[in-house]
Amino acid sequence: MVFGRFVNWVRNFFRLRQDISLGIYGCTNVGKTTLANRISMDWTGEEIGKTSRIPHETRFVQKKEKVLIESDGKKLNINLLDMPGLATKVDYRKFLKYGIKKKAAKIRAKEATKGVVEAIKWLNNVDTVLAVMDATKDPLTQVNITLLGNLEAKGIPVILVANKIDLKGSKPQDIKEAFPQYPLVEVSALKGTNINNLYEAIIKHSRKAK
Amino acid sequence: MKKKSKTRLKMDFVSSVALDGKTGEKKINFILNKVKDGSILVVDGVLTPNEEMNLIRETMRRVDDGFPGIEVCSLKKQLKGWKQFFDTLSNGTEKVSNSLWMGLTGKPKKTKLKTGITLIGPAKIIKNIRKNPDSFSVLAEA
Numbered sequence: 268m269v270f271g272r273f274v275n276w277v278r279n280f281f282r283l284r285q286d287i288s289l290g291i292y293g294c295t296n297v298g299k300t301t302l303a304n305r306i307s308m309d310w311t312g313e314e315i316g317k318t319s320r321i322p323h324e325t326r327f328v329q330k331k332e333k334v335l336i337e338s339d340g341k342k343l344n345i346n347l348l349d350m351p352g353l354a355t356k357v358d359y360r361k362f363l364k365y366g367i368k369k370k371a372a373k374i375r376a377k378e379a380t381k382g383v384v385e386a387i388k389w390l391n392n393v394d395t396v397l398a399v400m401d402a403t404k405d406p407l408t409q410v411n412i413t414l415l416g417n418l419e420a421k422g423i424p425v426i427l428v429a430n431k432i433d434l435k436g437s438k439p440q441d442i443k444e445a446f447p448q449y450p451l452v453e454v455s456a457l458k459g460t461n462i463n464n465l466y467e468a469i470i471k472h473s474r475k476a477k
Numbered sequence: 478m479k480k481k482s483k484t485r486l487k488m489d490f491v492s493s494v495a496l497d498g499k500t501g502e503k504k505i506n507f508i509l510n511k512v513k514d515g516s517i518l519v520v521d522g523v524l525t526p527n528e529e530m531n532l533i534r535e536t537m538r539r540v541d542d543g544f545p546g547i548e549v550c551s552l553k554k555q556l557k558g559w560k561q562f563f564d565t566l567s568n569g570t571e572k573v574s575n576s577l578w579m580g581l582t583g584k585p586k587k588t589k590l591k592t593g594i595t596l597i598g599p600a601k602i603i604k605n606i607r608k609n610p611d612s613f614s615v616l617a618e619a
Contacts, residue, residue: 355533356546356600373542380537387534407608409549413533416526445610 286333286344287473290393292386294410295322295352297401298430300329302456303349307331309462315349321365323379325351328389338466343473350389351382353410390417395424395473397465402429402437402453406445415446424472427451428465433458484619486602487515493522493590500584501528505535508597513544517598517617522590523551532597548603550613551595 291299303315316329329349336343359376363369396418400406418425427446429439433455443451452468454461489511496504505528511518524532529551536547578584596606596615605616 353533354546355536355549357537357540358545358600359542360545376540380540383537384534387530390530405607407610409529409551409606409608410533412551413526413529417530420526 286346287394288348288392289345289469289473290348290350290389290396291399292350292353292396292414293399293428294401294408295354296320297352297399297404298456299352299399300325300349302397302399302428302430302454303329303331303347305456305459305462306336306347306465307334309459310334310336315347321362321367323352323354323357323362323375323382325349326375326378326382327351328382328385336466336469338463338470341470343470345469345473348389348393350386351379353383353386353414354379355410357383390421390423393423395426395469397428397469398425398449399428399430400442402431402439402442403434406442411446415449425449426465426468426472428456429453430456433460486517486617486619488517488519491518491520493520496520496522497589501525501531504528505532508532509535509539509547512547512597512599513539515599515602517596517602520590520595520597521593523553523593523595524590544599544601546600547597548600548606548615549595549597550606550608550615552593552611552613554592 291303293299300316300318304318307313307315311331311334313331315331316325318324328351331347331349334345334347336345357376357379359369359372362372362375367375398411398414398418400411415425427442427449429437429442429451431437432439432453439451439453450468450472452461452465454465456462496507499507501524504524508518508520509532523529529549532547532549540546596613598615598617602619603615603617607614607616
């Protein structure tokens with residue numbers, strides 16, 4: 268294990284690694300899995316996970332390894348990591364409103380809390396992060412602020428993704444104004460709008476992109 | 478006519494002195510113990526980004542039927558120009574000294590809060606926090 272880490276360190280140091288771990292982070296229901304599915308479908312033809320309007324649908328880290336993306340003749344191998352949504356609260360009662368039975372709602376809540384813990388742990392293993400935000404909602408949430416502050420402190424490159432721009436009332440400019448220091452791509456993961464701009468940004472801003 | 482029962486809201490204002498000199502783990506325990514007891518905590522300082530993330534992680538570990546989690550909001554002092562440069566430099570130095578300390582002693586180093594203000598409360602009580610770059614408003618209901 269120690270030797271493996273050393274080899275990885277040498278590879279990273281001399282930029283010998285060909286692939287990067289791309290983590291998709293954000294609050295719940297911002298469209299992280301929809302985006303992961305879009306990326307995965309575009310380059311591998313396979314989806315990565317199930318989407319739902321019920322919060323915390325993704326409660327375990329979902330991976331798709333060796334996804335080769337391309338933009339303007341430049342290629343990058345990514346290990347795509349779709350993270351559970353970050354949250355400061357998980358209330359099983361919220362799930363009851365979606366018709367989930369009490370026992371199942373409690374299990375879902377327990378899994379969701381574990382998912383958040385797992386997503387936070389993974390912050391030590393990602394090379395680049397797509398911080399996904401719902402463009403129809405206020406971006407100045409403490410979860411977003413904490414996530415971006417943490418990534419900055421760790422020196423992990425981050426690309427903001429203003430998702431759901433196909434919806435009425437979306438204001439991607441609010442995200443730009445709230446966090447002007449980060450590169451921002453406006454997309455609709457569901458419809459695929461501007462998705463090529465995202466691939467270009469990933470290749471441009473990723474830490475170990477060649 | 479049925480009399481409406483009175484509801485109470487407990488707020489604790491904590492000086493940064495009470496948290497300075499504690500390790501990140503002890504700060505988080507202090508905060509979560511108070512919040513889990515139903516208090517809304519106002520601290521005249523802000524946690525480091527790493528401590529903030531650890532607060533979320535620890536909160537998730539403590540979530541149960543009666544405690545769905547927390548609402549948290551902080552305002553940091555915005556630094557510009559040279560002050561920002563020196564702050565970034567001092568953060569970097571602090572990071573190195575913390576890992577050196579951890580490596581040598583095996584124990585986490587005690588850290589000081591940054592300038593600012595933080596509000597942390599139980600999610601059951603705090604219904605909404607609306608944040609602007611230089612202010613925030615809180616809607617609470619006991």
